[in-house]
Amino acid sequence: xxxxMAEQEGLKCNSARNRGGVQRVEGKLRASxxxxxxxxxHQMYRTLFFRYMSQAKYVEARELMYSGALLFFSHNQQNSAxxxxxxxxxxxxxxxxxxxxxxxxxxxxxFSLMDPNSPERVAFVSRALKWSSGGSGKLGHPVLHQxxxxxLWKEQNYSESRYHFLHSSDGEGCANMxxxxxxxxxxxxxxxxxxxxxxxxxxxxxNKNSASVVFTTYTQKHPSIEEGPPFVQPLLNFIWFxxxxxxxxxxxxxxxxxxxxxxxxxxDPMYNEYLDRIGQLFFGVPPKQTSSYGGILGNILNxxxxxxxxxxxxDDSSPIELD
Numbered sequence: 485x486x487x488x489m490a491e492q493e494g495l496k497c498n499s500a501r502n503r504g505g506v507q508r509v510e511g512k513l514r515a516s517x518x519x520x521x522x523x524x525x526h527q528m529y530r531t532l533f534f535r536y537m538s539q540a541k542y543v544e545a546r547e548l549m550y551s552g553a554l555l556f557f558s559h560n561q562q563n564s565a566x567x568x569x570x571x572x573x574x575x576x577x578x579x580x581x582x583x584x585x586x587x588x589x590x591x592x593x594x595f596s597l598m599d600p601n602s603p604e605r606v607a608f609v610s611r612a613l614k615w616s617s618g619g620s621g622k623l624g625h626p627v628l629h630q631x632x633x634x635x636l637w638k639e640q641n642y643s644e645s646r647y648h649f650l651h652s653s654d655g656e657g658c659a660n661m662x663x664x665x666x667x668x669x670x671x672x673x674x675x676x677x678x679x680x681x682x683x684x685x686x687x688x689x690x691n692k693n694s695a696s697v698v699f700t701t702y703t704q705k706h707p708s709i710e711e712g713p714p715f716v717q718p719l720l721n722f723i724w725f726x727x728x729x730x731x732x733x734x735x736x737x738x739x740x741x742x743x744x745x746x747x748x749x750x751x752d753p754m755y756n757e758y759l760d761r762i763g764q765l766f767f768g769v770p771p772k773q774t775s776s777y778g779g780i781l782g783n784i785l786n787x788x789x790x791x792x793x794x795x796x797x798x799d800d801s802s803p804i805e806l807d
Contacts, residue, residue, distance in 0.1 A: 542579035655697030
């Protein structure tokens with residue numbers, strides 16, 4: 485018993501010494517950065533990273549790279565900060581660290597500080613999403629998608645924000661972003677199109693709940709939409725009826741609904757393709773034997789919907805291409 489307690493005390497002391505050593509190193513590196521010795525500090529960060537990794541000190545490596553990246557970002561040293569951000573990901577990948585919300589928040593924080601136009605940012609988000617999926621081959625963790633969507637929304641990068649909202653479970657956040665997107669970038673005659681596209685895409689990803697939430701929130705909060713249902717805009721009425729049908733309608737109801745609202749559906753050539761997929765997912769419509777669409781349009785639709793055999797849910801679909 486006494487020997488076990490002594491061993492535990494020894495482990496605690498070693499851990500405390502290790503942490504104290506990391507803090508001393510961080511202090512020296514911070515002082516170098518504060519003096520403007522950016523190159524030397526960057527190289528020392530990299531040296532320590534590989535030293536820690538070779539010793540399997542993954543947490544120490546990750547925490548040092550994260551704090552270093554934030555420090556370089558605060559001094560507008562984008563290249564050094566981006567490099568250390570990639571090393572944060574490397575430590576997560578090689579340590580097979582468990583995906584936690586704290587780690588996802590850290591990754592989203594690094595993403596938000598990167599230059600929006602840098603190629604490093606594209607590489608970073610791709611690797612971050614892949615890691616967050618836990619090796620499942622899915623599209624990335626919904627929480628990370630949500631935080632990326634919010635960061636892009638703050639930059640007014642609405643189309644990419646919409647992509648990430650579609651792969652999160654935050655229908656309300658998506659709706660609020662779309663209200664701003666429509667108000668800032670759209671015409672008054674297009675207020676219904678912004679939400680219709682989002683609802684149809686959510687349904688193609690088998691995310692009924694988010695489809696319903698985004699529609700209700702958007703129509704309630706948009707300043708150019710009068711209180712409904714029913715609505716002044718026929719397309720909004722169609723989407724409202726479609727959501728009701730998805731929740732318990734029959735194929736006959738779905739078919740009649742699509743026939744009655746053809747003028748609204750024809751406003752966007754993609755709507756019929758989305759509805760074909762929704763018919764398969766929710767109303768038992770058999771998939772087409774041959775694709776009637778090709779070229780760019782076919783690529784967009786296939787990217788949104790995945791393979792025709794894939795009906796397992798939003799996490800099994802392929803990424804959505806946004807215009």
